[in-house]
Amino acid sequence: QMQLQESGPGLVKPSETLSLTCTVSGGSMSNIPYYWGWIRQSPGKGLEWIGTIFYTGSTDYNPSLKSRVTISVETSKNQFSLSLTSVTAADSAVYYCARRSGDYYHFSSWGQGTLVTVSS
């Protein structure tokens, strides 16, 4: 059973870049047709899809964040990453990484989430 774990700074300054990594354990990311995604949840608010990367490296992003988001995958390390530039307080949220099987359109496995606060 694959498990996902987010890691990264819990505090980011306004205008800087938020960088998070998701480490996958219990299986290899290589050559398996999974999509790997990032979803966030602002305090007391709903879920917001940020973007998804296929194991081949192709990406899809939320149009509202597309200009600031980059998702990359490093299968040799069993990790994928999120980069969000020019952050503001509105980007403060719990960030989840998740897995979606290639033939399906839902996220079947989720990390526990990591809280990122944007503040000076």
Add this chain to the structure above:
Amino acid sequence: QSALTQPPSVSGSPGQSVTISCTGTSSDVGSYSRVSWYRQPPGTAPKLMIYDVTYRPSGVPPRFSGSKSGNTASLTISGLQAEDEADYYCSSYTSSNTHVFGTGTKVTVL
């Protein structure tokens, strides 16, 4: 893309049934059978409860069921139990190859 619309809250007594609606557009909910539902107790990560409108993952009890009509999907919880108290979110894949989540519904067991 706009969030799918869900009622902010629903409630029911133990043993009763509750239904949560999820309204989108012809570009998401109405386009495909790619609607999923997630349960999120406070302080925890979402858990998949229903996928492809009607299918339950292994381990999800049959009292959880899903349906769809036009641009509106629904999740029904039959035989409500105290452990069902949580936030519930719908999600849909869209014609633009993106995902969109619902606004979320708090289920309260009276």
